[in-house]
Amino acid sequence: MTRFGRNLHCVLLMCSSVLISCRIAENPPVPDDGPNGIHIVVSLPVVGLITEPLLPDGMSWSAVLPAGGSPHAFEPSPSHGVLVSRSPVLIAVHPHVDGWASRLTRGATIHLESGERHAHGDHEHENGHIWMDPVHVRAIIGELGRELCMAVPETCPDMHDRVAAFSDTLHALDRELVELLSTASPSSPRRPLLTALPFIHPLLDRYDVAYEGPVQRVPGDMVAPSELARLLRASRDQGTRAFVSQQSMMSSALGQIASDAGLELVMVEPTGHGFDSYTAFIRETARKIHAAR
Template sequence: MERAPRRPKPPARHNNPRSHRVCLRVGCSADCALVLSRADRANSNPHIPGTQSLKPAAFIVLLAVLLPGASAWASTLSVVVTVNPLALLIEEVTGERASVHVLVPPGASPHSFEPKPSDLVKVARADVFLSVGGGLDDWSSRLFQTVHGRAKNQTLFGLIGRASAPSPDRDAHDHAHHHDHAHDHGDGGEDPHLWLDPILVADEIVPALVRYLSEVDPSSAAHYRERGAQFSATLAQLDGELRTLLSGEARHYVAFHGAWKHFGARYALEQVAVVQEAPGEAPTPRELANLVRSARRLNLGAILVEPQLDPRIANTLSNEFGGTTVLVDPLGDPGDKARSTYPDLLRFNARAFRHAMALHAKGNSSP
């Protein structure tokens, strides 16, 4: 008598009481169960940006494809950062000894970014997860709590021992005084764009990165110290270049977004107006009228705009006072050679500021 064929065994399930879903990855570990379990909670948590789109079946397949064994990650330090400037600085210190992934893509704003499922996987498998803090990328802490992988989690503000500013709160500002105050991403908080001051980077950020990365990867500590010293010397030379570029008599500028407090303070530049106190929030008619009056009174000729933010309001405003717009970039773009490295990014911005401020001095709308 022929025996009935055996039914195939179902795929093994995790021995995790919080996760009853099937993992398709061969040789999976407890890490996978933990990520799946936390992903379940993320799916039902509307307060975590981007996680609402994580469908269970798609996320399981994504984990199966993207989560390799630990040996695939062992050759280099795996680092995930929220924004491109952090990657530029880390790569200067680590060289080829780290693989760095940036969550916020070129042209996107870190203020409104929502992580994708693939971002959760990268964070779960990283050795280091570094965000800025200071209200710039608050979503990153919720993202890390959702995944809670093996990564060392740190902020740039925490690394250099600065208090992190609260999230932007429009009600905490007196918005009738755009021309008097720079946007500080919070009530009394510090501008989080710390990297736009190369001396602050050389004196505080690079030494902090060297110490932190050496703790995470002690076998490469001497390498990190050597490259950190070399980069600090490069930054001293870069500072001299920028001072020469910005040595003209014109010192005033109008910014669409208040990201330039550290850059302006380092090179004695004065922000006389800012269009948006908080990214994504349209200025009131009264604020726009005040800005136009200030621009006309000071004979300004340009508004500095950024590729991460919609320039239409700036275009309209500059037309009101007979000016134009000039592109600056606080984050950089690895696809553009003019902004692909940290020194080149700051040179790009210094040239843009010089051009815009010259237009201010001339009071016309043509280069």
């Protein structure tokens, strides 16, 4: 089989993996309310990581999306509606990413983003994955704090101080990532990456990390074979070493496309599951990007 034929075979495998992952979610556990009797429900774990620094001590949160789930393929069950009904507000990203969240409640909903398009350099993308850009997150936490205060008055006391403290933390994280990702040296050639999906692009764009991609615009929306061939050719010509994708996709298919192109497969957890803070999540993702270049 020629390399082009193997690439087309990989395309079919990747599309099938998306169909396999689009299943009805398991019933979520019903959490205990915090000491103050208030429990906040968010759509994705990373939304909870962004929200947590703005919550008073003792106020808890949980995410609808389960471990290993993709927000694009997720289908909530009736029990998720029960979970959301216990929360005074549902915090989501925006319909491009977690549009299913709007079906879970008729009550108060906070969206982190409007879904407008924005550009960095030569790349333009949906704001949907804005949580990957800590500078953008820093810009929206003030409004998130104000909306939380309106929806859940118990969060109002000292909200200004909590927003300011988290803003300082994010500013320090930004300075750290500038040093890690944006500063080149003769011993660190900063090779471009090839991306499977655009979830990682806001982080790459923010810190001027060169890349080709995505191979899929959204799960199941594969680029044309001619575009795939162009991406692989450009990656080879620029000395690309790594193919960046997300852990919830079928690794065997992604391994095939990486193998065909002679690239290291770098898997990133895009939803924040398994991390205890937003800064830890972004820092670990940035370290993987740095090592891949």
